[in-house]
Amino acid sequence: MTQIKNTLTIFLIGTSMALTIASRTVVAASTPNYPDISVPFSAESVNIPNVYYFPGQSGVPDQYNEGFTSNAGFVVTNKGVIVFDALGTPSLGAAMLREIRKITDQPVTHIVVSHYHADHIYGLQAFRDLTNAEIIAQGSTSLYINSPDAAERLRQRKKSLAPWVDDGTRVILPDLTFKDEMFLTSGNYRFSIFHAGPAHAPGDSMMMVEPGNVLFSGDIIQNGRVPFLNSPQVDTGKWMQAIEKVKKLRPVVLIPGHGGASQHAMDALNFTYDYLSFVRDRMKSAVDNWIPFEDAYQQTDWSRYEALPAFEASNKANAYRVYLEMEQAVLDLANTHLTQKP
Numbered sequence: 001m002t003q004i005k006n007t008l009t010i011f012l013i014g015t016s017m018a019l020t021i022a023s024r025t026v027v028a029a030s031t032p033n034y035p036d037i038s039v040p041f042s043a044e045s046v047n048i049p050n051v052y053y054f055p056g057q058s059g060v061p062d063q064y065n066e067g068f069t070s071n072a073g074f075v076v077t078n079k080g081v082i083v084f085d086a087l088g089t090p091s092l093g094a095a096m097l098r099e100i101r102k103i104t105d106q107p108v109t110h111i112v113v114s115h116y117h118a119d120h121i122y123g124l125q126a127f128r129d130l131t132n133a134e135i136i137a138q139g140s141t142s143l144y145i146n147s148p149d150a151a152e153r154l155r156q157r158k159k160s161l162a163p164w165v166d167d168g169t170r171v172i173l174p175d176l177t178f179k180d181e182m183f184l185t186s187g188n189y190r191f192s193i194f195h196a197g198p199a200h201a202p203g204d205s206m207m208m209v210e211p212g213n214v215l216f217s218g219d220i221i222q223n224g225r226v227p228f229l230n231s232p233q234v235d236t237g238k239w240m241q242a243i244e245k246v247k248k249l250r251p252v253v254l255i256p257g258h259g260g261a262s263q264h265a266m267d268a269l270n271f272t273y274d275y276l277s278f279v280r281d282r283m284k285s286a287v288d289n290w291i292p293f294e295d296a297y298q299q300t301d302w303s304r305y306e307a308l309p310a311f312e313a314s315n316k317a318n319a320y321r322v323y324l325e326m327e328q329a330v331l332d333l334a335n336t337h338l339t340q341k342p
């Protein structure tokens with residue numbers, strides 16, 4: 001493995017960021033031997049020069065899909081390769097590297113992680129072992145890494161995804177974290193990375209690539225289906241703010257965390273934004289008027305979303321989660337007023 005020197009320029013905007021621009025020259029002494037994969041695996045073009053993605057299979061990680069259930073992608077610049085997400089096993093991460101090598105000799109310099117969930121991060125191990133790439137994630141990913149959920153998920157995946165996940169599999173920490181947003185340039189490309197959560201996970205982030213206007217959205221923007229909001233820390237207000245910011249950059253192509261890429265990124269963003277706005281508006285007015293959740297849910301006209309995939313599975317739980325969020329906002333406001341009184 002040749003030694004690689006990182007020569008990228010990084011610009012960061014935001015607050016409370018930890019920045020390390022390393023010129024790492026250390027790679028694993030010997031090439032690790034990850035179990036082979038047999039699932040079909042290749043980088044696909046999204047009809048934008050130098051941008052590729054690996055479309056994962058649908059379903060939950062199992063022996064048939066070998067854990068290849070999420071998407072990842074990469075952008076080739078003349079100063080290196082920027083990768084987005086790393087898939088669900090070290091073997092898949094190594095397979096990504098092999099496919100990248102078929103397209104370019106440029107070193108992988110950075111990996112941006114959409115969020116720390118097992119199906120997107122176990123492949124980081126291969127990048128850590130086989131490259132000098134720097135791993136970038138939003139700062140609250142530490143909440144996941146130190147949680148009992150992370151340990152439990154790894155235990156579960158060792159069973160369901162043996163031999164690809166085993167006792168040697170480890171969760172790799174980011175080298176660099178950011179709070180709200182950060183920008184990175186590599187060659188002629190500019191990468192804007194936004195925290196858009198907590199939504200689906202505490203660190204949910206999206207990455208916009210210019211030129212080409214490709215948006216890597218992670219799991220929080222999907223195409224034509226009711227999004228999943230039912231996570232305890234969900235903050236739909238922040239989620240909408242991040243969508244507003246990213247919409248200003250006029251993305252054209254959307255590469256979601258799961259499912260096929262879309263050539264109509266703005267439609268997908270508008271859809272998610274409108275859904276969040278609709279649910280927030282209805283649940284806020286219910287909370288403001290002291291209407292219990294069940295009544296509020298029944299009184300709401302959901303017809304514009306009823307026919308969509310995941311409506312039955314997600315909509316009511318989403319509405320309840322947002323109702324609680326709106327209630328909490330009222331309580332927070334009341335507390336602020338109380339503490340401000342002399």
Ligand SMILES: [Zn+2]
Pocket residue numbers: 070117119120219257258
């Ligand atoms: Zn996922």
